[in-house]
Amino acid sequence: MEVLQATAREPQLLHLGAGVITLLLAIVSLWSLPFFRDYWRQWWVMKPIPSVCPSFPVLGHAPFLDRSGKGFFKQLQHYSEEFRSWPLLKLWVGPLPFIVLYHPESVEIILTSSKHIEKSYLYKFLHPWLGTGLLTSTGDKWRSRRKMITPTFHFAILTDFLEVMNEQGNILLDKLEKHVDKEPFDIFPDITLCALDIICETAMGRNLGAQKNKDSEYVSAVYRMSDLIHVRQKTPWLWPDFLYVMFKEGKDHERSLKILHNFTDRVIDEKAAELENTKETKHNLDGNSEESGTRKRRAFLDMLLSTTDDEGNKMSHRDIREEVDTFMFEGHDTTAAAMNWALYLLARNPEVQKKVHKELDEVFGNTERPVTMDDLRNLRYLECVVKEVLRLYPSVPMIGRTLREDCSIRGYDIPRGANVIVLTYALHRNPEIFPDPEEFRPERFLPENSKGRHPYAYVPFSAGPRNCIGQRFAQMEEKTLLALILRRFWVESSQKPEDLGVAGELILRPNNGIWVKLKRRPVVETE
Numbered sequence: 224m225e226v227l228q229a230t231a232r233e234p235q236l237l238h239l240g241a242g243v244i245t246l247l248l249a250i251v252s253l254w255s256l257p258f259f260r261d262y263w264r265q266w267w268v269m270k271p272i273p274s275v276c277p278s279f280p281v282l283g284h285a286p287f288l289d290r291s292g293k294g295f296f297k298q299l300q301h302y303s304e305e306f307r308s309w310p311l312l313k314l315w316v317g318p319l320p321f322i323v324l325y326h327p328e329s330v331e332i333i334l335t336s337s338k339h340i341e342k343s344y345l346y347k348f349l350h351p352w353l354g355t356g357l358l359t360s361t362g363d364k365w366r367s368r369r370k371m372i373t374p375t376f377h378f379a380i381l382t383d384f385l386e387v388m389n390e391q392g393n394i395l396l397d398k399l400e401k402h403v404d405k406e407p408f409d410i411f412p413d414i415t416l417c418a419l420d421i422i423c424e425t426a427m428g429r430n431l432g433a434q435k436n437k438d439s440e441y442v443s444a445v446y447r448m449s450d451l452i453h454v455r456q457k458t459p460w461l462w463p464d465f466l467y468v469m470f471k472e473g474k475d476h477e478r479s480l481k482i483l484h485n486f487t488d489r490v491i492d493e494k495a496a497e498l499e500n501t502k503e504t505k506h507n508l509d510g511n512s513e514e515s516g517t518r519k520r521r522a523f524l525d526m527l528l529s530t531t532d533d534e535g536n537k538m539s540h541r542d543i544r545e546e547v548d549t550f551m552f553e554g555h556d557t558t559a560a561a562m563n564w565a566l567y568l569l570a571r572n573p574e575v576q577k578k579v580h581k582e583l584d585e586v587f588g589n590t591e592r593p594v595t596m597d598d599l600r601n602l603r604y605l606e607c608v609v610k611e612v613l614r615l616y617p618s619v620p621m622i623g624r625t626l627r628e629d630c631s632i633r634g635y636d637i638p639r640g641a642n643v644i645v646l647t648y649a650l651h652r653n654p655e656i657f658p659d660p661e662e663f664r665p666e667r668f669l670p671e672n673s674k675g676r677h678p679y680a681y682v683p684f685s686a687g688p689r690n691c692i693g694q695r696f697a698q699m700e701e702k703t704l705l706a707l708i709l710r711r712f713w714v715e716s717s718q719k720p721e722d723l724g725v726a727g728e729l730i731l732r733p734n735n736g737i738w739v740k741l742k743r744r745p746v747v748e749t750e
Contacts, residue, residue: 261640262318268629268638269320272313275302283315293734295457296620296648296727299323303649310633317459319344320641322632325649327656327677332632333624333643334679334687340365343623343642345456349552351480352448356545357692358553369692371538372546375526376692381699382596383520384425388700389593391420392707394434399712402741407717409736410566412437414704415559419445421700422554426547427490428522444482449556451476453728487544487551494524523550550693556730557618558697562704563737564616565609567723568663569709570716570739575665576709579605580744583710591710594703602702607665609701613683615663620648620727622685647682648727656680713742 262281278284289295303325306312311329314321324330333339341361349359357368395417402408416433419442423431433442451472455461467473527543538546569576582604622645630637637643652660656676657667666672684691691697708714716739724734 265320265638265641268636269313269322269641272311272322272635272637273306273309274313274315275306278315281318283317283319285315285317288314288316293724293726296725299621299644299646299727300649303646307653311635320638322637322641322643323646324632324643325646326633326653327650327679329632330645330650330682331677331679332630333645334622334682334685334689336630337688338628339624339626339630339643340689341625341627343625343644345623348452348455348462351476352452352483353549353552354541354545356542356549358549365689368542368546371530372527372692375523375530376695380521380526381696384696385594385596385699385703386520387424388421388703389707391417391424391434392594392704394420395704396707396711398434399708399741403712403743404741407738407740410739411559411563411733411737414562414566415555416442417704418555418559418562418700422551422558424522425696426523426550426554427487428494428520428524429490440482441486444479444486445551445555447475448479448483449552451479456728483548484544487547488540491524491528491540491543491547494522495528498525498528523547554693554696558700560616560618560730560732561609561613561697561701563733564731565612565701565705566708566714566739567716567718567733567737568612568615569608570714571718572663573715575608575663576714578665579608579705579709580713583706587706587710594706598706599699599702602706604665605702605705606698607668609698609705610668610681610683611663611665614651614657614667614681615661616725616731617647617651617683618730619683619685620731621646622682645682645685648731651681651683653680711744713744715740715742 274284276284276287279286289298302312303323307325310326312323314323324333342359346359353359355361355364357365357372360368395413398413399410413434416437419433420431423429423433431439431441433439436442454472455467455476461467461470461472468477524543524547527538527546529537531537569579582602586598586601624643624645626637626639626641626643628639651657654660657680679686684694684697716737718735718738722735723737726732726734
């Protein structure tokens, strides 16, 4: 009897199962309908745009693209050189359309716009750490935050930051001393730890001591989180959050995130308490802490705690953490890369290095005194060197945006939802603007040689409304540390460009490091 009842129920169960599957297919179809509608609309609108080769439906050019960051970047370099005559080119990465720009006239249309300010999809993976701070936010939140934070980069505040750069630079010099007249070594980690100490003290007012303790929990978490973000960006199967947490990388991500946020939260709480105590005792000091003989250096965090918007509203604890974490991420990797590339190029171009040394001797003589703001203004040739370094090796080799409305570039229609890549690395190598573009020639940036150059032919700090808010800070740090190092050492390198392993991801970095030899400079005879 039971067997007969079970047999009778089987058609009903099969019918029910088929109904569930049909329902699920209907839901998936309805869910994917807008996606495919947008895909076909974009495909049709972008059909006239030149492409590197025919693409597959939905898969696009993905089968032809290298999946490694280094390999994909090389492909983009190759395409931009081979198709230099095109005003732009099209790539389909799966169902996502990318427009690659590498001519100043094309780049200007995007970077000058106050509408095309949304960062590309890959920036989404920065959100767990940085939230939607100045780097990752868009629209009204970005405009409001930018307006609030801009005054914190006032000239007087940067002067305070210069003290930190000199102090941390001297620690770096002591570390480099042990390499004088020794075998070549990779200088990249030493420069990076110094940059990390500088940004930690200027952003949070805390001496991290990374140069003396590179194994600290926070330092390790910063490096691990940066690596995890880079890996995830180029690994599509790690994109869904519910899958990511199942992998070892996802668990490492959560562990590192907790360390980073706990550290920042603790520092914010301590700084807020200090600010409250200062308010309570302010009347005893007649409103001037310098009279008490205990002048305190200001940090970015100190200023954020007292920053208000147009309505007088203060930033929340979370808002402040977003910006502090953003500057910790953005403010060490980019400057460290620029300084390393500078030392490499000077080591490979001794005639340029001699000119730098001559200028340093004229400004500093035989002294070991700290670098001042006046010194930085007088180091005009060194500034040209830094600019030329950022032309050849821009710290950010690609700028990504997602279009939120249709636009037209050089006669081609670009639909909303398309991703635009400003390929800075290729833009800076346009032979019509920079003759012999692979040659290291700082004289390109002397005022008389820069006159008449297209304003969007050189954008190492982006440009337009969303340009880098910290560019003055970055240039100041780069010139200061290079001045400190080159006043004491002569740098050499036998490492060939093809041996660097250049990889262009969020940051342009040499996978194989920067290997140099240091020699002590001879004492300079001054009048």
